[in-house]
Amino acid sequence: MRFKGTLVLLIVGLALGAYVYFYEIGGGEQREKAKQAEKQVWKLESSDISRVDLVSAEEHITVVRKGEDEWTLTAPRSYEADTDEMERLAIAASNILRENIIEENASSLGQFGLDPAQSSLKVSTIDGKEYGIDFGHRNPTGNSVYAALPGKKEVFLVSSAVAETFEKKTNELRNQRVLKFKQPEVESLSLKSPKGDIQLMKDEDDQWWLTHPEKVAADSPGIRGILNALSMARVKEFFDKVPGDQSKPGLNKPFIDVRLTYGKDKAARHLLIGAERSSSDGTEMYLAKDESREDLFFVDKDLVDKLLKSHADVREKALATFQRWNVNFISLTNSKGSFTFRKTGGEWLVGQEGTRKANWEAMNAILDAMEKPVNRWIDKPAPLSTYGLDKPLIRVILKQGSRVMADCSFGKADKEGGVYAQLRGVSAVKVVDPEVIEALDKGEPDFVEASTENTEK
Structure with missing residues (x-):
């Protein structure tokens, strides 16, 4: 009898444990997901967003998806967009959550800063659907912002961090990369500067070689360091006074001329670096241009120093080169x-x-x-x-x-x-x-x- 009683208690304990796990823990996770889904302003996938409009009192910015992983600014002017930043914006736009409903049928949107709105977000999807949200004033605590859907009277709160995500200026959404390429796939590199004309090729063993005036081994880790500096470099400032002008002083006779090829199709990239300037904070910077786009911009001295290499600087220092x-x-x-x-x-x-x-x-x-x-x-x-x-x-x-x-x-x-x-x-x-x-x-x-x-x- 005692054994049967113990068995019954064991079965009851297992059943209770299963209930706690599947309902309280597993079910709790599902209920939390459902709760979050109910708070979503709209339901869409970030990958389905094909266009983003950011509207404020200062400007109306339009960015359009171009292919799977490219974005283009089309307003206020046409520029290549920062793909990484736009992907972050698309993810944020697909996951906007209501915090609380303040008024279901507000008599005056103006008191919340929603008529006119302080800023607005509009998104379009690849299947032609359009979504929009207006952002108003901050609430008294400053942690949230009043929001409403265009044409609706319902006023609700969203996190102030969400609203701030979409407070962007045009230059913040422009392509900030100095030169875009796939670093591991680079096959050739040319560096022309006052320190010399350096021509480099990579072999099937990922070893770099100087090809001029004769073939000698290059410092492969050093070359990878140069390529890493190029791929990671960011624009210091954009120069828009004379857009598209390729005859700016220092660019028609560049201080540094960088060329590289990468990938199976041997895609080419060409960077020109010209005259030195001083930035607003007094630091040195240089006018530059990626020949694949119209933008003129400035790069910092650190990048220039990493590109100013002599033949001896990039030559392999080891007696012999082998794996x-x-x-x-x-x-x-x-x-x-x-x-x-x-x-x-x-x-x-x-x-x-x-x-x-x-x-x-x-x-x-x-x-x-x-x-x-x-x-x-x-x-x-x-x-x-x-x-x-x-x-x-x-x-x-x-x-x-x-x-x-x-x-x-x-x-x-x-x-x-x-x-x-x-x-x-x-x-x-x-x-x-x-x-x-x-x-x-x-x-x-x-x-x-x-x-x-x-x-x-």
């Missing part, structure tokens, strides 16, 4: 002999037979040495015998399968204590620290894992 995790073969010739190393199953093995395990730290030391920054370049070298590179003391070849990733020869020391080096296929001679040689000029005992040596003995 070290892709290297699975190393050939090393030095004063101690010739050695080969193969990586199999994540382990380095010594020799062609691969019966001995290589010392992991020694392998990393070779790769580290090949990635060391150079001290300087000799771009117009004398005959290779001048540097001891006609009969190199050390040679390192890195491969991925049959593909040579780096082939570097090391010659004699220079007068300053550095060591001359040259990559196969590159005419420039590089000077590296002698510590590079210290890591490479070792004998077989240094490369073989100690435990392997002991086992063989």
